[in-house]
Amino acid sequence: MTANRTIVEIHILQTMPPSNLNRDDTGSPKKAVYGGVTRARVSSQAWKRPTRLKFRELVDPNQLGIRTKRVVEVLTDRILRLDPAIDPETAQKAAQSVLQDAGGIKLAKPRSVKKTDDADDNVNEPDQSTYLLFLGSHQYDDLAAIGKEAIASGGIKDFLKNKDVKKRVKGILQNDRAIDVALFGRMVADDTDLNVDAAAQVAHAISVQRVDFDSDYFTAVDDVKQDSDEEGDAGAAMIGDVEFNSATFYRYANVDVDRLLDTLGDANATVQAVTAFIDAFSTTVPNGKINTFAHNTLPDLVVVNLRDTQAVNLAGAFERPIAGDVVANATKALVEREQEIDAGYGTTPVHTWVIRVGKDTEAADQLAARQPLRDVLTELGDAIASRLVQE
Incomplete structure (x- = not known):
């Protein structure tokens, strides 16, 4: 493994109520089979878009693409x-x-x-x-x-x-x-000289538990007909159904800070890009069917790691679907997976930060003391700046 690398990764457990965050071509929520059972899935593209749009609130638009x-x-x-x-x-x-x-x-x-x-x-x-x-x-x-x-x-x-x-x-x-071009990359098939390698990698979010899919049958009533029909025929003017599910998702992404610096060419812009990414990725959700389900949740748990070895996706913690108290058991599984991976492969982070909500996520205190997101972003930015100066 290459020494003195700087990689920031983010692990999130987020519970979503009934929703249809990301639809396939039939209108059904996307899914995947993992560990032999059906999971809810949200594609990486579906979460990258609201993350990128959030940058408009966090970064000077002139620095964006x-x-x-x-x-x-x-x-x-x-x-x-x-x-x-x-x-x-x-x-x-x-x-x-x-x-x-x-x-x-x-x-x-x-x-x-x-x-x-x-x-x-x-x-x-x-x-x-x-x-x-x-x-x-x-x-x-x-x-x-x-x-x-x-x-x-x-x-x-x-x-x-x-x-x-x-x-x-x-x-x-x-x-x-541009910060977002450097993070998410650019591919121009007709002119590969214009390609930009993405510094950020975003995984498809998958539910930590087995998920069943439901359907919401709905009707829309014609107000004028309902008020004026003497025969009392207030039949629906439209009927339909919307598929949905509810789940606790494991979300993962990482940023290769060194590659980002190579593209941006400026340490301050690199720090700003990383902290904006962590902020936006933590606090946004896809807006699919959001007016129908109002699924505006925030994560139960966010773990941010600063590594100098390699990025580590911890999805293996959920290869066996979580049952019972889902958030509590998923937190324990995530913490155990990280500790065992780090012990076995020497990937222990240089620093770890934890943002968490409620008693169900207490197991994450084994990784680091709980802090507010704003404090984490400040400390993360300082840590990255220090490492870039040393390089």
């Missing part, structure tokens, strides 16, 4: 912000050329728009990238500055096809310092 196909529209807006006197159509042409001619980004008309033979007609409807593109806000600003230069040159396409200009644009696209 924008994931969209509407890249031309976003860049056009940035060019107009630099100089509102520029004609919007000219700004749009410059934006398209910056991305496509200089940047090599594949663009196409939106599917809903039929391309005409008249080029002027097509200008009003911006092209879109053929895939979701995750670019940092600062990158758009830098690209907008080049777009403004292209407009001022009097020949947009000729300016942007210049070898040196194309090199500048490529450099901007590759040198992404």
